[in-house]
Amino acid sequence: TRSTRPQRLLKAVQKHATRGDPQSVISAIDHFCRHSEWAMNIGDEKGSILDSVVSEVNPEKVLELGTYCGYSTVRIARLLPPGARLITLEFNADYAAIARQVIIWAGLEDKVQLVEGASEDWIPRMKEHFGIETFDFVFLDHWKDRYLPDTKLMEDCGLLRKGTVLLADNVICPGVPDYLAYVRNSLSYKSCYFKSHLEYTKAEDGLEKSVFLG
Numbered sequence: 001t002r003s004t005r006p007q008r009l010l011k012a013v014q015k016h017a018t019r020g021d022p023q024s025v026i027s028a029i030d031h032f033c034r035h036s037e038w039a040m041n042i043g044d045e046k047g048s049i050l051d052s053v054v055s056e057v058n059p060e061k062v063l064e065l066g067t068y069c070g071y072s073t074v075r076i077a078r079l080l081p082p083g084a085r086l087i088t089l090e091f092n093a094d095y096a097a098i099a100r101q102v103i104i105w106a107g108l109e110d111k112v113q114l115v116e117g118a119s120e121d122w123i124p125r126m127k128e129h130f131g132i133e134t135f136d137f138v139f140l141d142h143w144k145d146r147y148l149p150d151t152k153l154m155e156d157c158g159l160l161r162k163g164t165v166l167l168a169d170n171v172i173c174p175g176v177p178d179y180l181a182y183v184r185n186s187l188s189y190k191s192c193y194f195k196s197h198l199e200y201t202k203a204e205d206g207l208e209k210s211v212f213l214g
């Protein structure tokens, strides 16, 4: 039967990228999405903003909600210092299977733990199952109607500390109005918007960076 888009994306990585070279994996995916098939990776334009925020925070403990094919996982993990860890949650088993292989092709498997399942099931288990006290950086890129409830759940589970940075993708397209209103109006967050474009298109989109104030 016909292959899936994530499978074709993985093939493009294995054909054009160099094993162990994260930048070549990023470039291969961006080329595939621009010239072959659009896919919902954060992309190169918003990806550069992600890179600058990750470099500024220099996190030891990272949570990514929504792995998809592992593009942003690779972008983040390639910037992490030795010993730093990234936990990425993916609900869709087919996406997770592809992402695992993309992460291995990039040579970043030692920094990344990919967990399959629902964010609301795993967020409450971060402490006892992964020995995580708090996260330094959280990247939100999963179901858009889960950004707000999962942020409140992370607060309630004590997973955020003074200075934890949340970075949310797609705050304009598809959009996360309830989440935006919350982080922009809450006294517990200092929030700012990075205007950009929807991956590989001219449509407006952007990232919202929100610092938890405790």
Ligand SMILES: O=C(NCCCCCn1ccnc1)c1cc(-c2ccc(F)cc2)cc(O)c1O
Pocket (backbone or CB within 6 Å): 040, 041, 042, 065, 066, 067, 068, 089, 090, 091, 092, 117, 118, 119, 141, 142, 143, 144, 169, 170, 173, 174, 198, 199
């Ligand atoms: O839906 C998105 N992501 C979630 C995917 C499923 C997550 C599953 N999961 C993982 C963990 N817990 C649940 C998404 C969509 C678009 C988009 C934009 C315009 C358009 F016309 C079509 C699509 C662009 C993105 O950048 C996105 O991130």
Ligand SMILES: [Mg+2]
Pocket (backbone or CB within 6 Å): 040, 041, 042, 141, 169, 170
């Ligand atoms: Mg996204």
